[in-house]
Amino acid sequence: KPVILWFRKDLRLDDNHALAAADLSGRPIIPLYIKEPAAHSGALGAAQAWWLHHSLEALDGSLRKRQGRLVLASGEALDVLGALISESGAEAVFWNRCYDPSGTAIDIRIKHELQKQAIEVSSFGGQLLHDPSRLMTGGGTPYRVYTPFWRALEGAGEPERPVEAPAKLRLAAQLPKSERLESWKLLPTKPDWARDFGDLWTPGEQGAREKLRSFVEDGLDGYKENRDYPAKQATSLLSPHLALGEISPARIWDATRGLSKRMPAADILHFRKEIAWREFSYHLLFHFPRLASDNWNARFDGFKWRNDDDDFAAWRRGMTGYPIVDAGMRQLWRHGWMHNRVRMIVASFLIKDLMVDWRRGEAWFRDTLVDADPANNAASWQWVAGSGADASPFFRIFNPVLQGQTFDPHGDYVRTYLPELRELAANYIHRPFEAPESVLDSAGIILGQTYPRPIVDHASARNRALAAYDVTKHAV
Ligand code: FAD
Numbered sequence: 206k207p208v209i210l211w212f213r214k215d216l217r218l219d220d221n222h223a224l225a226a227a228d229l230s231g232r233p234i235i236p237l238y239i240k241e242p243a244a245h246s247g248a249l250g251a252a253q254a255w256w257l258h259h260s261l262e263a264l265d266g267s268l269r270k271r272q273g274r275l276v277l278a279s280g281e282a283l284d285v286l287g288a289l290i291s292e293s294g295a296e297a298v299f300w301n302r303c304y305d306p307s308g309t310a311i312d313i314r315i316k317h318e319l320q321k322q323a324i325e326v327s328s329f330g331g332q333l334l335h336d337p338s339r340l341m342t343g344g345g346t347p348y349r350v351y352t353p354f355w356r357a358l359e360g361a362g363e364p365e366r367p368v369e370a371p372a373k374l375r376l377a378a379q380l381p382k383s384e385r386l387e388s389w390k391l392l393p394t395k396p397d398w399a400r401d402f403g404d405l406w407t408p409g410e411q412g413a414r415e416k417l418r419s420f421v422e423d424g425l426d427g428y429k430e431n432r433d434y435p436a437k438q439a440t441s442l443l444s445p446h447l448a449l450g451e452i453s454p455a456r457i458w459d460a461t462r463g464l465s466k467r468m469p470a471a472d473i474l475h476f477r478k479e480i481a482w483r484e485f486s487y488h489l490l491f492h493f494p495r496l497a498s499d500n501w502n503a504r505f506d507g508f509k510w511r512n513d514d515d516d517f518a519a520w521r522r523g524m525t526g527y528p529i530v531d532a533g534m535r536q537l538w539r540h541g542w543m544h545n546r547v548r549m550i551v552a553s554f555l556i557k558d559l560m561v562d563w564r565r566g567e568a569w570f571r572d573t574l575v576d577a578d579p580a581n582n583a584a585s586w587q588w589v590a591g592s593g594a595d596a597s598p599f600f601r602i603f604n605p606v607l608q609g610q611t612f613d614p615h616g617d618y619v620r621t622y623l624p625e626l627r628e629l630a631a632n633y634i635h636r637p638f639e640a641p642e643s644v645l646d647s648a649g650i651i652l653g654q655t656y657p658r659p660i661v662d663h664a665s666a667r668n669r670a671l672a673a674y675d676v677t678k679h680a681v
Contacts, residue, residue, distance in 0.1 A: 207293055207377045208232040208325075209286065211239065211300040212275070213308070214332060215450035216260045217410040218267055220367035222329035223299040224374075233377040235293055236268055239286075240279040240389055241311075250572040252541040253448065255399045256408050258391035260449050263409025265386075273376030277384045283315055290324060292381050297325035301450070304337060304487050305579040306494035334364040334454050334484055337491035347492035350595045354485050355478060367456040398538070405540045406445065406575065413446035421460050426468035429475040435533075435544035436617035441476070444576035445542065447483065454480055486584035489594055497567060497583035505592040508677045511560040519660050520555050521569055523622075526659035528635055529609035530554045532622040539622065541575035546612050552589040553603040558666040560673060563590040591674075599674050602667050609635030625655045 208227045215221055216238075227234050238261060243249060249257065265275040278285045286298060298319060302312055312328060319326045330336050340357055341347060348354035393399050407415065420441040424431075431439030446452045457480060461473050490496045500506055519525050523534035533547035543551070548570075555566045567586040571577045587593025591601075613619055616634030620627045626634060628648035633640035637650060638659050645652065652658050 206232060206296040207235050208297040208299055209235045209237055209289060209293070209295045211237050211282075211286070211298055212264065213300055213450070214303050214448070215301040215453075216264050217413070217451050217453070218264075218370035219410060219414075220331060220453040220456045221301065221370070222331045222368065223301045223327070225368045225371065226327060226329065227297075227299045228371045228374060230297070231375070232297065233375050234273070235276060235289070235295060235377045235380060236264075236273060237276045237278065237285075237289065238264075239282050240277070241282055242280070248571070250574065250577045251393065252399070252402075252573050252575045253445075253577050254391040255393065255402060255541070256406070256445055256449060256575045258386060258389070259408035260451060261386055263411065263451075267410070268374075268376070271374045271376065273374060274380060274383065276381055277386060277389075279384060279389065282311055283318055286315065286319065289381055290319075290322075293377065293379070295324075297327070299327050299329070301331045302328045304332060304491050306490070309491070309494075331453050331455065332450060333487055334358070334458065334480070335361055337488040340488065347488060348485070349489075351482065351485050354488070355481050358481050358484065364455050364458050367453060367459050399541070401539050402541055402575065405442070405542065408445070408449075408451070410446075410451045413443065413452035416442050416446065417452060417457060417460055421464070425461070425464070425472055425476060428472040429469075432475070433546050434612055434618075435536075435547050436613055436615070436621070440545065442542070444578070444581075445574075448576045448578045454484070483578075483581055486578075486580035489584055490580040493594075496587065497579060498564070500590075500592040501587055501594050502592045502596070504677060505590065509560075509673050510562040512562055512565070513559065516559040516660060517555075517561050517565060519657070520551070520559060520561070520566075524657050524660075525554065526638060526657040527554065527605040527609075527663075528616075528619045528623055528626060528637065529605050529613060532613075532619045535622040537570075537573050541573060543574070544618075546608075547618075548585065549589055550603050550605060550608045552586060554605055556590050557599070557602045557670040558605075558661050558663060560666075560670055563587065563592070600671060602670060604663060604667075606636045606663070623656070626650065 208230055210224055210227045218224060261275065268274050289295065303309065316326050335358065340361060348357065406412065424439055424441060428439060431437045443452065443457065458477065461477060464473055493501065520534060523531035525531055529547065530551050533543050533551045537543045552566055555561050556563050563586045567582055570582055584593060588596045591597060591599030609619065616631050619634050626637060629637060629650060630644060633644055637645065637656060638652060650656055
């Protein structure tokens with residue numbers, strides 16, 4: 206009798222513990238992906254929907270190479286599983302756990318319901334290096350501060366080695382009927398805003414392994430220093446692959462073992478610490494499921510956001526008049542991704558210079574990032590806002606001109622995404638509004654026409670934000 210292998214945020218055959226266990230059980234496997242209603246699985250952003258489409262195609266391709274295919278079904282997971290169990294006579298369902306609130310709730314409910322029907326259910330880890338319920342402080346409480354969390358993670362010993370994809374799979378000879386991927390309409394129609402995504406991305410586990418390989422070969426050496434410079438393309442670009450589980454953190458960790466003879470240990474350590482930040486975000490979300498909707502620090506509940514719709518629209522469109530902010534927002538639109546340093550700058554600008562509620566920024570990122578991740582996105586927005594666990598203090602307000610000058614000193618990043626500023630000299634590229642008329646003229650720029658004037662004056666906006674924060678401070 207078959208076992209249903211339910212794929213969730215683990216769209217891979219490599220290091221897939223549920224798959225390995227299903228294979229070991231000797232039963233024929235029915236590989237299944239369920240498109241669940243948004244209300245239960247969290248709204249799927251448009252950019253990630255594009256990714257999901259291609260990722261499911263890739264997974265189906267890998268299964269076809271093994272004489273199988275992926276069964277697609279939509280609906281409530283419990284209903285779909287129930288129907289498939291009756292149709293196929295399956296006696297077991299295996300899957301890898303999700304750690305976001307809706308994923309966890311669904312896990313628990315399905316386990317409970319299927320066990321009542323005497324169906325064998327087994328769930329496995331693998332989305333994280335460590336199960337959030339296991340890595341706790343000595344007092345049995347969750348970690349709220351990153352550094353002790355990192356120490357605990359180091360102290361927990363090396364993560365388990367990844368398991369290889371089975372060379373052969375015993376897939377069920379009679380696979381149930383599948384829905385058509387096209388009918389899910391995950392791709393944009395008109396206009397096709399994702400037309401440039403393919404320049405940077407190859408969804409699927411092959412694409413993920415290739416990104417990992419090239420990063421270990423070319424990017425990891427020097428990562429600690431280079432990772433802050435958006436023009437350098439010095440980071441792994443693994444985040445969208447991680448978001449849908451096309452690669453496991455254990456596989457990434459494993460690729461960084463035994464490299465210290467080839468490159469500085471500090472680079473390897475720094476990269477591992479970033480993987481640990483993802484881990485930390487998930488542990489926070491697991492223990493504080495309202496991370497995406499509520500301020501971690503309740504002091505911010507009384508903060509008087511301005512929430513001006515025109516400001517928010519200018520930010521989304523990359524039309525604020527601050528080139529580093531605008532370049533970041535246009536990179537996001539063009540490639541569904543933004544460099545980490547620039548994410549911090551644009552988030553600080555939205556929250557502090559424009560005083561727009563961080564939740565609106567979080568929602569925009571969720572819709573436009575191919576790597577939109579319930580834990581990392583919410584934790585990072587709260588980190589910038591100052592409302593999060595172990596957050597950057599609110600009064601640390603990035604100056605967009607200085608940030609640009611420091612991290613994009615020649616303006617290469619800005620020029621890539623803002624062609625209208627391409628001819629502007631490096632000393633004005635981050636502050637066109639201070640350039641003399643003659644400099645603007647020779648670069649073909651007319652402020653207010655070819656490129657906007659700043660929508661706020663940073664110095665005054667900074668004071669305005671600090672004053673609002675002060676009121677909040679005294680209110681509690
Ligand atoms: P690398 O530098 O190669 O890092 C490797 C991996 O480590 C990443 O793929 C990611 O999983 C993890 N990582 C790296 N930096 C961070 C970080 N600061 N916090 C947590 N994990 C990290 N990341 C997401 O995956 N999804 C999101 O939705 C998301 N939203 C963000 C929103 C804001 C406002 C900010 C400031 C950051 C956000 N990040 C998010 C974190 C970070 O920007 C991205 O993980 C990183 O840019 C991905 O690029 P990379 O894979 O090349 O990173």
